[in-house]
Amino acid sequence: MTRRQVLVFRELPPGVMARIEAEHDVTVANPRMAAQREAFFAALPRAEGLIGSSFAIDAAVLAQAPRLQVVSSVSVGVDNYDLAALRQRGIVLCHTPGVLTETTADTIFTLVLTASRRVVELATLVREGRWTRNIGEDLFGWDVHGKTLGIVGFGRIGQAVARRAALGFGMPVLFHNRSPVQAPGLQQHALQLPLPALLAQSDIVVLTAPLTEATRQMMDASRFAAMKPGAVFVNGSRGGLVDEAALLAALDSGHLRAAGLDVFATEPLPLESPLRTHPRVTALPHIGSATHETRHAMAAMAAENLLRVLRGEAPLARAA
Numbered sequence: 001m002t003r004r005q006v007l008v009f010r011e012l013p014p015g016v017m018a019r020i021e022a023e024h025d026v027t028v029a030n031p032r033m034a035a036q037r038e039a040f041f042a043a044l045p046r047a048e049g050l051i052g053s054s055f056a057i058d059a060a061v062l063a064q065a066p067r068l069q070v071v072s073s074v075s076v077g078v079d080n081y082d083l084a085a086l087r088q089r090g091i092v093l094c095h096t097p098g099v100l101t102e103t104t105a106d107t108i109f110t111l112v113l114t115a116s117r118r119v120v121e122l123a124t125l126v127r128e129g130r131w132t133r134n135i136g137e138d139l140f141g142w143d144v145h146g147k148t149l150g151i152v153g154f155g156r157i158g159q160a161v162a163r164r165a166a167l168g169f170g171m172p173v174l175f176h177n178r179s180p181v182q183a184p185g186l187q188q189h190a191l192q193l194p195l196p197a198l199l200a201q202s203d204i205v206v207l208t209a210p211l212t213e214a215t216r217q218m219m220d221a222s223r224f225a226a227m228k229p230g231a232v233f234v235n236g237s238r239g240g241l242v243d244e245a246a247l248l249a250a251l252d253s254g255h256l257r258a259a260g261l262d263v264f265a266t267e268p269l270p271l272e273s274p275l276r277t278h279p280r281v282t283a284l285p286h287i288g289s290a291t292h293e294t295r296h297a298m299a300a301m302a303a304e305n306l307l308r309v310l311r312g313e314a315p316l317a318r319a320a
């Protein structure tokens with residue numbers, strides 16, 4: 001079998017690297033690290049396969065890779081890729097759906113609980129030696145069990161969040177999705193609604209839709225205003241779905257109780273972002289899938305996708 005030129009643009013576990021190196025010649029260069037950026041762009045002209053994540057592979061990058069046949073993303077979301085340019089060139093884009101679903105749903109549900117029960121604020125109080133009396137009304141949290149949960153984007157992760165909510169916490173679930181969904185085990189618990197009705201009726205709103213032109217900035221000032229007073233907002237999909245200034249205004253006006261955010265318009269979150277230190281925001285560093293087990297499973301699946309396409313076989317999961 002012909003050895004191909006593979007460019008790895010983020011760190012992969014040693015076992016996964018060994019599998020790729022067994023079949024192909026590999027260059028490792030992470031363009032997000034200043035010291036490796038030049039090496040990444042130097043390797044692009046000969047690259048036949050790319051594997052990595054968290055870097056925009058746009059038309060300008062693709063134009064520098066005339067031999068490219070496959071891009072294998074170590075992610076399920078594919079908003080970092082210029083889908084039209086990839087299709088036009090006939091370059092296969094692969095991704096990692098499924099293996100990260102339950103872990104990401106765990107993270108999102110952690111944010112639901114943490115934001116509602118003020119976990120970070122109260123744990124910080126203990127850590128800083130400010131627990132000097134019994135907690136009073138001013139520091140009480142908000143029950144999660146029994147509240148109505150609205151899920152925007154009812155795919156793999158949205159349904160996994162719904163299972164936790166409905167079957168574990170007795171929460172009625174509302175969801176918004178463009179196409180109808182029959183979610184196994186959730187028929188008695190989940191109701192599909194248009195977005196305005198979901199926002200008006202949910203105590204807690206969770207985003208699990210992908211970032212596309214249709215969802216970009218979908219949560220703007222009017223959508224936050226349409227949420228119930230005192231509701232909690234959680235974003236586990238992409239920061240690009242949210243107008244962050246509008247979210248801050250909704251928190252500061254007291255209209256929203258709290259927010260739990262794993263993703264931001266700009267990542268890493270800039271130091272000057274008010275979301276970083278806002279007392280009613282729980283901010284995580286995009287860790288939806290970040291467990292040892294799941295990140296390794298994602299890397300292994302992405303490598304398998306890459307190797308299959310370079311062998312002329314169908315990948316496990318093709319995104320475009």
Ligand SMILES: NC(=O)C1=CN([C@@H]2O[C@H](COP(=O)(O)OP(=O)(O)OC[C@H]3O[C@@H](n4cnc5c(N)ncnc54)[C@H](OP(=O)(O)O)[C@@H]3O)[C@@H](O)[C@H]2O)C=CC1
Pocket residue numbers: 076077078097098100101104152153154155156157158176177178179180208209210211212214215236237238262263286287288289
């Ligand atoms: N925080 C993190 O670390 C992680 C974040 N993610 C994010 O989660 C997203 C979802 O992943 P996953 O559940 O596997 O993907 P799926 O494709 O299974 O689910 C996405 C759902 O969103 C729906 N959707 C798409 N467009 C819209 C729209 N305009 N309005 C309403 N619903 C819409 C889709 O259905 P339909 O098209 O019929 O509307 C689909 O049901 C990823 O794209 C990624 O951005 C994923 C993993 C980790």
Ligand SMILES: O=CC(=O)O
Pocket residue numbers: 074075076077078100288289
């Ligand atoms: O954000 C992570 C992903 O897999 O998409």
